[in-house]
Amino acid sequence: MTTDDEIMEATFAALCKHGYADLTMQSIADEFEKSKSLLHYHYDSKEDLIVSFMEHLLENFLEEFDEDSDAEPMDQLLRMTEIVVEGDDSEGPDDVHMALLGLRAQAPYDEALRAQQVRNDCHIRELIADIVRDGIEQGQFRDDVDPERFAAAFRSAIEGAQSHDVILGADAPTETALAGIEEYLLRGLLADGETLEGRTA
Amino acid sequence: MTTDDEIMEATFAALCKHGYADLTMQSIADEFEKSKSLLHYHYDSKEDLIVSFMEHLLENFLEEFDEDSDAEPMDQLLRMTEIVVEGDDSEGPDDVHMALLGLRAQAPYDEALRAQQVRNDCHIRELIADIVRDGIEQGQFRDDVDPERFAAAFRSAIEGAQSHDVILGADAPTETALAGIEEYLLRGLLADGETLEGRTA
Structure with a gap:
């Protein structure tokens, strides 16, 4: 190390x-x-360190996610949903997600922290939009989907579900939210004849 | 008062x-x-008070939202999206949303606060599911939608977008997220021939 x-x-x-x-x-x-x-x-300071820590979290996330970058676009979005919402431990809130929740809550009061969160957010939204573009190009996703709009809505949904998982603990409706995101957000991307399982109907 | x-x-x-x-x-x-x-x-204590304050926020939200309870189900969901994501002040983060973000981040460490957030969350998800049921009964929404699953995904999306609005401040992609939630989550509810504007196509 x-x-x-x-x-x-x-x-x-x-x-x-x-x-x-x-x-x-x-x-x-x-x-x-x-x-x-x-x-x-x-x-130099706790502020410097925490900005590097946020970068480090983004790198770790990208590394974990990238393991499977040859997968079909829909499988990549399903995988991102799982990693972001449930994290390492589907048995309860993930420690990294707990730490993230605290850092997010401080962002409005700390410009360096806010700026780094903006960079992380832009990076992840661009990653999502690129996956959507790939899906459209490959004919698996509808060609009238706006990748940026979809990315913003999808990112809100997966991060909202992650926050609920941490905030509400044992009472969080995480499984229901995951099923709902799959059914009512991701399924809507599919071109005619495509299915969530990646097989042509 | x-x-x-x-x-x-x-x-x-x-x-x-x-x-x-x-x-x-x-x-x-x-x-x-x-x-x-x-x-x-x-x-008796700050903890008691903050639990009442969370109830008070829920009541205020329900009162604000209920002003328009005779509206069509889709218009109610569009209105909830706006109230939750943008709040009072579409020019920047809403003060109530700033306070909520801080309270949410403390929930994992404070059982009374967590329990009240669970109650608020259940209440709002049930409200959403009821609106979806109304839409199905009235023939405006598809009859194969699962109201609870949709409610969990929709609530994650609007609360995630609200958090981003507060956390990322001026750099939050709030307008894009609102458009995406409308286009890729709400539009999918519509029965054949229905449009987001509430007119039959």
């Missing part, structure tokens, strides 16, 4: 324990095996 | 200033015209 990876792990551990509001460079140093001066050598 | 309404106003003002993490009975008392002992007479 590189020093930077270790710093990201320490930041994540500190964030899970303290939340962003109570996060300090000291609480991150407490989770870091190496010296505090090394931490300060890499990052 | 009743004393309770004044307490709710004071809670909202204190929440906007301090956020939930730094909210105290004293900070609420500071916004309350009447005596601090009157506040304590009505509420």
Whole structure:
């Protein structure tokens, strides 16, 4: 593991324990095996560090998602739905999603954090729009779909369902939301004769 | 205004200033015209108060939404989309939505707050499912739509778009998300020959 990876792990551990509001460079140093001066050598402040941490979360997400980039466009969107809504642990809220919820809530009060969230959001929406474009080109999706509009609605739906999963905990209607997103948002993309399972009807 | 309404106003003002993490009975008392002992007479703790405040937000939402309860089912869903995503002020994030985002982020750490959010969420999802049932009965919506599944997906989408509006601020793709929800989620409800504008094609 590189020093930077270790710093990201320490930041994540500190964030899970303290939340962003109570996060300090000291609480991150407490989770870091190496010296505090090394931490300060890499990052000037908690704000710098958290911006890098948000970039790191985006990279991790893209890496996890990209494992299956040769899949059909619809399968890619179904996979993204699962990763975003349920995360690693379908048994309950994912730790990364808990941390993300806290960081999102702080964005309106912290310009650096907001700006990084804007970059992450744009990147993911563009990724979705590109998948939709591929689906249209390959004739699997309807050619009158607007990729940007669809991407904004789909991203709202999967992130809203992710937030509900974390906020409402055991009472979250996650399975119902997943089924609804599949049935009422993704199915509408399909060109005549195509099915959600990727087989021609 | 009743004393309770004044307490709710004071809670909202204190929440906007301090956020939930730094909210105290004293900070609420500071916004309350009447005596601090009157506040304590009505509420034992900040936790009690915030649960009532969440109920109050739900009631306000239902009251605002109900103004137009004789409208066609599709018009009701379009109206809910606008109220939830944009709120009072389409020029920027709504103060109530800012407060809600902070309260949501605290729910995983505060059982009373989580339980009230579960109640609010169930109530709103049932309201959506009832509107969908009306639309099916009136022949405007497809009769193979599952009202609960649709409600969970639709609620995720509108609340996700609301969160983005607050989190990403001026860079939020709110107009695009609204157009996408209308086009790719609501339009799919329509029975053959029906249009989003409520006129038969």
